[in-house]
Amino acid sequence: MFEFMHRESRALPDKNGHFGIYGGLFVSETLMQPLAQLRAAYEHYIADSDFIAELDDDLHHYVGRPSALYYAKRWSHHLGGAQIFLKREDLNHTGAHKINSALGQALLAKRMGKTRIIAETGAGQHGVATATVAARMGMECVVYMGEEDIKRQTINVYRMKLLGATVRPVSSGSKTLKDALNEAMRDWVTNIDNTFYIIGTVAGPHPYPAMVRDFQAVIGRETRRQIKAQTGELPDALIACVGGGSNAMGLFYPFLEDKRVALYGVEAAGDGLATGRHAAPLSAGKVGVLHGNRTYLMADEDGQIIETHSISAGLDYPGVGPEHAWLKDNKRAQYVAITDEEALEAFHLLTRMEGIMPALESSHALAFCKKFAPTLRREQLIVVNLSGRGDKDIHTVAALEGMRV
Amino acid sequence: MSRLTQTFQQLKSQHKTALIPFITAGDPNPTLTVPLMHKLVVAGASILELGVPFSDPMADGPVIQRASERALEYHTSLRDVLEMVADFRQDDNETPVVLMGYLNPIETMGYKTFAKACAKAGVDGVLTVDMPPEEAEDLVRQLTHQACDTIFLLAPTSDAQRMERICNQASGFVYYVSLKGVTGSNQLDVDAVADKLAEIRQHTTLPIGVGFGIKTAENAAAVAKHADAVVVGSALVAQIEQLNPSQILVELPKLIQTMRQAMDEVSL
Numbered sequence: 134m135f136e137f138m139h140r141e142s143r144a145l146p147d148k149n150g151h152f153g154i155y156g157g158l159f160v161s162e163t164l165m166q167p168l169a170q171l172r173a174a175y176e177h178y179i180a181d182s183d184f185i186a187e188l189d190d191d192l193h194h195y196v197g198r199p200s201a202l203y204y205a206k207r208w209s210h211h212l213g214g215a216q217i218f219l220k221r222e223d224l225n226h227t228g229a230h231k232i233n234s235a236l237g238q239a240l241l242a243k244r245m246g247k248t249r250i251i252a253e254t255g256a257g258q259h260g261v262a263t264a265t266v267a268a269r270m271g272m273e274c275v276v277y278m279g280e281e282d283i284k285r286q287t288i289n290v291y292r293m294k295l296l297g298a299t300v301r302p303v304s305s306g307s308k309t310l311k312d313a314l315n316e317a318m319r320d321w322v323t324n325i326d327n328t329f330y331i332i333g334t335v336a337g338p339h340p341y342p343a344m345v346r347d348f349q350a351v352i353g354r355e356t357r358r359q360i361k362a363q364t365g366e367l368p369d370a371l372i373a374c375v376g377g378g379s380n381a382m383g384l385f386y387p388f389l390e391d392k393r394v395a396l397y398g399v400e401a402a403g404d405g406l407a408t409g410r411h412a413a414p415l416s417a418g419k420v421g422v423l424h425g426n427r428t429y430l431m432a433d434e435d436g437q438i439i440e441t442h443s444i445s446a447g448l449d450y451p452g453v454g455p456e457h458a459w460l461k462d463n464k465r466a467q468y469v470a471i472t473d474e475e476a477l478e479a480f481h482l483l484t485r486m487e488g489i490m491p492a493l494e495s496s497h498a499l500a501f502c503k504k505f506a507p508t509l510r511r512e513q514l515i516v517v518n519l520s521g522r523g524d525k526d527i528h529t530v531a532a533l534e535g536m537r538v
Numbered sequence: 539m540s541r542l543t544q545t546f547q548q549l550k551s552q553h554k555t556a557l558i559p560f561i562t563a564g565d566p567n568p569t570l571t572v573p574l575m576h577k578l579v580v581a582g583a584s585i586l587e588l589g590v591p592f593s594d595p596m597a598d599g600p601v602i603q604r605a606s607e608r609a610l611e612y613h614t615s616l617r618d619v620l621e622m623v624a625d626f627r628q629d630d631n632e633t634p635v636v637l638m639g640y641l642n643p644i645e646t647m648g649y650k651t652f653a654k655a656c657a658k659a660g661v662d663g664v665l666t667v668d669m670p671p672e673e674a675e676d677l678v679r680q681l682t683h684q685a686c687d688t689i690f691l692l693a694p695t696s697d698a699q700r701m702e703r704i705c706n707q708a709s710g711f712v713y714y715v716s717l718k719g720v721t722g723s724n725q726l727d728v729d730a731v732a733d734k735l736a737e738i739r740q741h742t743t744l745p746i747g748v749g750f751g752i753k754t755a756e757n758a759a760a761v762a763k764h765a766d767a768v769v770v771g772s773a774l775v776a777q778i779e780q781l782n783p784s785q786i787l788v789e790l791p792k793l794i795q796t797m798r799q800a801m802d803e804v805s806l
Contacts, residue, residue, distance in 0.1 A: 149672060159641060159668045161597040162704070163718055166695035305603055306593060318596045323719040325695065422641045422668065423594060435615035436646030437593040 144389065145459065150339020150426075153462060155455035158338045160425045164318075167325045172340045174245050179347065184244065191236055192351065195269070196226045198233075200352075202359035202516070208486045215369065215509035217502060219489070219519045220356050222380065227262050229492065229521030230352060230380045235262035235331055237348035239270055242329035249273045249328045253317040255282055255310030255376070256447035256494065257289025258521055259333030264298035274298040277316045279309040282446050289525055307440040310450045314424055334377025335454030338425030342454050349383025356516055357387055366514060370395040372505070373518035374497040375415070375468065376448035378457045380520035385466060395467070398457060399501045401443035402470035412441035414453050415461050415468040428455045444473035444529065445493035447521075475500040480523060480530065492521035493529065541634040541662045542687055542710040545584055546745045546766060555762040555801050557582060558747060559794055560638065560771030561778070562589035562605035563622055564614025570783050572625045574790065579633050581791035582798030586626075587665075587769060590619050590639030597667045599722035601772040604779060616643040616652070620659040627660035636663040636689060636710075649680045657684035663710040665689040671707045678707060691715050692738060694730070705742035711767060712742060715750045722772030726751040732764040755800035762801040770797060 145152045158168065178184040192198040201221040209217045222230040235252075242250060250267045253276070254260030260276040267274035276293055280302045283290050293300050306312040314337075321330040335342045335349070360368055371388060373381035375398040388394045403411035411417065414429040421430040423438060431439050431451040443449045460466035471479075476493055479500035484490045491499055495518070502517045509515070523530075531538045539547075549556050559578050563571050575586055591609035595602060616639070623635050637656070644652050644666065656664065664681055666674070671690060678688045687710025692701060694717065705712060714735065717725045735746055748761050749769030758768045774790050781789055 157673050158670060159673055160670065161667050161693070161715075162670060162691040162700075163597075163693035163695050163715055165670055165693075165700065166697065305600070305607070311594060315594050315596045319599070319720045322597070323723065325718055419646075421645050424596070425668070427645075430642070432642060432646065434646070435613070435617070436643035437591075437610065437615075438642070439593075 145456070146339060146343050150343065152456045152459035155428050155458040156339060156342055156426050158425065159422045159427065160338045161322070163322050164338070168338055168340070174241060175340055175344050178241055178244055184240065188237055188240055191240070192233070196232050196236060197224065198351065199355040199359070200224050202356060202363065204363065205487050208483065209506070211486060212503060212506045214507035214511065215513040215515045216511070217506055218360060218368070218514065218516045220352060220384065220516055222352060222518060222520045223491065223495070223522035227258070227265050228524065229258040229262065230349060230383060231259040231262035231333060232265065233351055233383065234333070234345045234348040234379060235259065235266050238329065238331040238344070239266040239272070242272070243270060245329065247327060247329040249324065250331055251275045251277070251317050251320050251328055252331045252333060253277045253310065253313035254333060255313070255449055256445065257282070257286040257293070257525065258447060260298070260300070261289050261292050261296070263331050264293040264296035267298060268296045275320065276300050277303050277313040277320070279303045279307070279313050281308040282310065285446055285529060286525065287528070310446070311438065334379040335382045335456060336377045336424055336426055336428065336452055342426065342456055345379050346382045346386055346456065349379050350386045352380065352383040352518065353385060353387035356384060360514065360516060364514060367391055367394055368514040368516045369509065370397060370505070370515045372397045372399060372498045372502050372515060374399045374448060374494050374520060375453060375457060376401070376412070376450050376494065377452070378454035380518050382454060382456055384518045389465065396460070396465065397501060397505070398466055398468045399497045400468060400470045401445060401448035401497055402472045403442040405472055406470055410442040411470065412443040412449050412451070413470040414451060415457060416470040423452050426455045428452055428458045444476060445497065447492070447494040448497065469501055471497040471500040477530065477533065479503055489519070490523035491519055492523050493526045495520045540685065540687055540710065541632065542585065545634050546711065549584060555765060556584035556745070556747070556767035557758070557794065557798055557801060558585045558587050558767050558769045559583050559774055560587040560589060560769055561774060562591055562602065562609050563619040564591055564609030564612055565605040565775065566608050566778055566783065566786070568612050568614055568618060570786065571622050574787060575626050576629065577787055577791045578794055579630060581794040583633070583794055585634045585636060585767065587636045587638050588619060588623065590616055590637055590643060592640040592643060595640060597720055599720040599772060601722045601776050601779070605775045616647055620655050620661070623661050624659040634662040635660065636665060637661055638665040638667065641666050641669045644677070649677050653680035653684040653686060656681065656686045661686060663687035663689045665691070665713060667691070671704050674707065682709070689713055694718050694734060701738055701741045705738070705744065708744060711745040711747050712738065713747045713749060713769070714738065716748050716761070717751050719750065721750050723751050726757055728760045731761060735764050755796045758797040759800040759804045763804050768801065
């Protein structure tokens with residue numbers, strides 16, 4: 134299942150973690166040595182057949198991979214354009230793609246002799262995935278989460294606690310994902326001897342963007358095989374939502390060399406790009422440095438990071454993975470933005486039309502597909518990454534309709 | 539000769555260790571910063587370290603993080619901080635001033651513009667916490683061009699190879715982070731610091747400053763036996779948090795004075 138280092142081996146980043154001008158290693162000196170150790174361990178184990186065999190076995194028996202590639206026939210006909218396939222990452226154990234990378238990193242932590250796991254989380258999906266693998270491996274787990282996110286994701290907070298993790302509320306800054314990441318970094322720098330920091334997305338200092346991408350690339354590899362088996366063709370377009378960008382990078386990566394496959398990353402436009410209340414650095418941000426890497430950011434004219442807004446906690450982040458910044462600049466991928474309202478509409482539409490309740494994050498990708506599919510011909514193929522399931526968002530959706538559940 | 543080099547030489551001839559207070563510019567409000575800088579110099583500060591407020595100070599503990607938040611309530615920007623230094627220079631042309639901050643405000647201003655502005659304002663050194671030497675080449679070039687020193691961190695985790703590399707790129711002084719952790723932590727181990735400083739001295743003749751976790755006059759005196767400079771940050775900033783502005787102008791200089799005395803006693 135894991136076939137590393139074949140067709141993808143010549144890709145970026147360079148040895149210092151750069152994707153063009155993006156990425157890199159922007160951390161304080163104390164973290165440079167631990168990051169070098171992580172890089173060495175990662176490069177070693179990713180070429181180690183025992184490690185890969187253990188990961189493959191867990192992905193199959195524990196996560197439930199391969200995840201289905203589902204032909205959304207009724208929705209495709211309804212939209213009247215291209216045929217739409219959904220990559221069902223929502224069917225994974227814990228209900229989202231986050232487990233792919235959490236599992237890979239936890240196995241790496243174990244090989245490196247670390248006994249304590251920390252993570253940051255926004256929507257709580259990465260926190261739940263990390264708490265899950267930590268429980269299974271009997272490791273101590275601390276998850277940092279912004280106070281605002283704790284309020285809007287109560288169910289995931291309780292899930293983490295049931296799994297034995299400690300959830301530490303973060304009350305600094307905007308009290309969301311970026312602040313949770315700052316706090317996890319502070320913990321890591323203080324406890325580097327026994328602690329492994331499992332980052333949830335393709336951002337952070339090198340090697341995280343490459344490592345998380347490699348663990349998530351299983352999504353794209355399966356999709357390639359499945360769409361060929363089902364249709365005999367490669368897809369015309371791939372669509373995925375982008376917060377930090379891990380599910381999108383995982384889907385896109387094995388298709389980067391297939392130039393005829395168009396790649397669309399969908400950011401959160403919140404109340405609309407023109408209002409400034411959004412979380413779309415690729416669509417409306419500028420280049421800067423945050424959380425260990427150079428990338429597109431949402432910042433003011435003084436370089437201070439500004440608060441983001443999205444209905445979906447998982448997309449509510451002012452930065453984006455550096456490889457996406459690179460793919461935007463070299464035009465291999467296109468980035469678009471979808472408002473809260475459009476995402477909600479897509480949430481309801483897919484639920485009613487296919488009996489699949491998508492996460493609000495994934496609903497952004499679906500909303501773009503809804504606009505895009507009718508512009509293609511009927512024989513053309515689109516794959517949308519259904520990165521997570523929507524159960525966790527039921528309270529948010531109900532509240533917007535004036536209901537309490 | 540730069541103000542930093544001159545200051546270190548002068549102190550050396552007097553067998554003294556430099557004392558470097560750190561405050562965040564604009565904390566608790568922008569009008570207090572320059573008067574406080576002058577008072578700290580009178581109390582015995584050899585060099586001043588001025589924090590540039592940033593929304594996401596990843597390497598700092600809660601105390602300095604809150605200082606940034608207070609300064610940002612007044613929208614204290616990098617431009618404002620440079621103006622404060624220029625203002626300070628009206629009355630003090632001798633005490634070196636070092637800016638400590640994060641890269642994004644500098645990137646936003648542009649390296650060249652920033653370096654020129656530093657020279658114009660009278661900034662002597664720049665320490666960018668989240669910029670290791672690997673990523674620093676351009677900024678170092680621009681700052682060197684403006685005769686501004688670039689100060690780099692060394693950490694307990696830095697091995698011999700990194701020490702060599704960092705010392706080669708640094709100027710003014712090198713800053714040893716005395717513990718694994720964020721600013722204001724509680725685990726100062728003076729013997730371990732002394733061992734590491736001896737190691738660093740094999741790689742450089744630059745003065746070595748020690749910071750992170752120095753809270754009391756006793757800490758300062760103990761570290762002063764081994765270091766060329768002692769940096770005190772969170773202990774001062776914690777007082778700013780608790781006192782009103784007029785008390786700040788009295789109590790912070792008092793703490794610096796006590797530290798200065800304790801340090802001078804061990805060096806005599």
